[in-house]
Amino acid sequence: MKEICRGTILHRLFQTTIPPKPKFFIVVGESETHVVGYFFINSKINGFVQRNKALFEMQMPIKRADYPFLRYDSFVGAHELNKIDNSALSSELSTGETTIKGCMKFEDMDRLLEAARASDLFSQYEKDTYFR
Amino acid sequence: MASDRGVEKNVPNQNRYNVEPLQDANLYFLSKTDIQELDASLTKYGILSWNEIIERSHAYAWSSTPLNDRMPVEAIMRENGADDQFIAEVTESIRAAKELN
Numbered sequence: 001m002k003e004i005c006r007g008t009i010l011h012r013l014f015q016t017t018i019p020p021k022p023k024f025f026i027v028v029g030e031s032e033t034h035v036v037g038y039f040f041i042n043s044k045i046n047g048f049v050q051r052n053k054a055l056f057e058m059q060m061p062i063k064r065a066d067y068p069f070l071r072y073d074s075f076v077g078a079h080e081l082n083k084i085d086n087s088a089l090s091s092e093l094s095t096g097e098t099t100i101k102g103c104m105k106f107e108d109m110d111r112l113l114e115a116a117r118a119s120d121l122f123s124q125y126e127k128d129t130y131f132r
Numbered sequence: 133m134a135s136d137r138g139v140e141k142n143v144p145n146q147n148r149y150n151v152e153p154l155q156d157a158n159l160y161f162l163s164k165t166d167i168q169e170l171d172a173s174l175t176k177y178g179i180l181s182w183n184e185i186i187e188r189s190h191a192y193a194w195s196s197t198p199l200n201d202r203m204p205v206e207a208i209m210r211e212n213g214a215d216d217q218f219i220a221e222v223t224e225s226i227r228a229a230k231e232l233n
Binding site: 012015016017021047048054077082084088092098120122124125126 | 159160161162163164165166216220222223224227228229230231232233
């Protein structure tokens, strides 16, 4: 399997969003049972998230200048930790449905994890497993 | 069923309507906001009568879902007045995460 690790930024075309759209997402950690935790990256913050203080506080801006594969300055949607089995992600990478685009800068990843560890949105299990 | 016995061990029936916990909940897997929402929901709905709960929980989302199926989050949002654009925005990451799995 192609190497993925904390900070790896991935890209995939999603068919079930309305409308279908390409999205970036970033790996933040992996459990001992090989479940990978990730956050989506969005070019804008939707209205629902903007109106909820706890969710809005977890939108971390990142610059296109630092990540040239992005089309726009964007936000890591760190309000919602998604999970996928490592084997499923491995299969996605081997078929080319999901591709590796780059890696988050160390200082950005540090900032992201620090915010996630302090957030009330995540359980202690998620903090111990994916953000340690 | 084994799962029913597990529930009875932790929350035995006091009478037909009430149960009482015998042990503390394991909160390791819940966030502070999860707990706040559960508490808010219990406070809001725990005082309602059976008929009031039925009335509030059997509106559009229930009636548009086949019996015993899971109510789609889109239907729940629509019941609360959300339009297509709002639903598309809010469910985007849910749909994408589901597709990826």
